[in-house]
Amino acid sequence: MADEERLQRIKAGAFLASVAGISALVGFSATLSAAKKSDPKYFNKGLHSSVELADAGAILALRALGWGTFYAVAGTSCLCYGIWKLSGAKDLKDFRMKVGNMLPVLPKNNPPQSRTEFSGLNDLLTYLAEDYGKKPVKDN
Template identity: 35%
Template sequence: MNNKNKTSVSTLNHTTQQNEKFDVFKNVMFMSSVAGAAVVFGFGLTAARARKMDPAMFKSRLKGESGEVLESPSSLGLRALGWGSLFACSGFGFMIFGVCKILGVKSVEEFKLKFQSVAPQIKRNPDDSTSFDEITKEVLDEKT
């Protein structure tokens, strides 16, 4: 193989690796946006239900002992949601980071191989498995 072919093969491999990384990035961004949209939708739906159930309480202000106006319940809830989300996401991220550092893995494939070497294998016997059709048939037979 001459030098020109080696260069074109290495360039092709590099381009393929870049495309794979970009695909992974797109997948992560898509899943993150779906999760973010679900959080925003869920919180909005909950806030709308609370407002519909008790509009006066939703708009009321809390007063402290000296009479000063404190935060409204909705802003207090938003602040709690923000801090809770921050703690949950960062805590989970630190936990995953720690597990990966302890196990010495850098990818999901390495984690899978490491976990398979540590955890016992589950032996599956295909003859013992029950299909969904068999379960459905048993349930319907019991009802009649």
């Protein structure tokens, strides 16, 4: 059973990593295509280094993307590691219990006090914009 759970976690981690990587690639590609559409002459001029330019614009953009990704991953990792060490937890179960004791308890909503089924996104958004938070009128 433990091997199946470990395999499932590895698959889930690989899936999340691939989704994040593809999202970053698509976002960067969309930004480059938008820049090319807005000014193709200077975009093409920036692809190749010339005497006027020390580095090509696309190379600078890729370098900035690489350093930005490095700083984001390193900063988030340091933040998570710092929180872990400050909590004094020895393992993930211990960390979960310590954080669970510090956070407020969520109230139970059984039975639900508001709508839980919606016909579509428009119905949900209409409910959130107009009806959510209103106290139901009780009949005597």
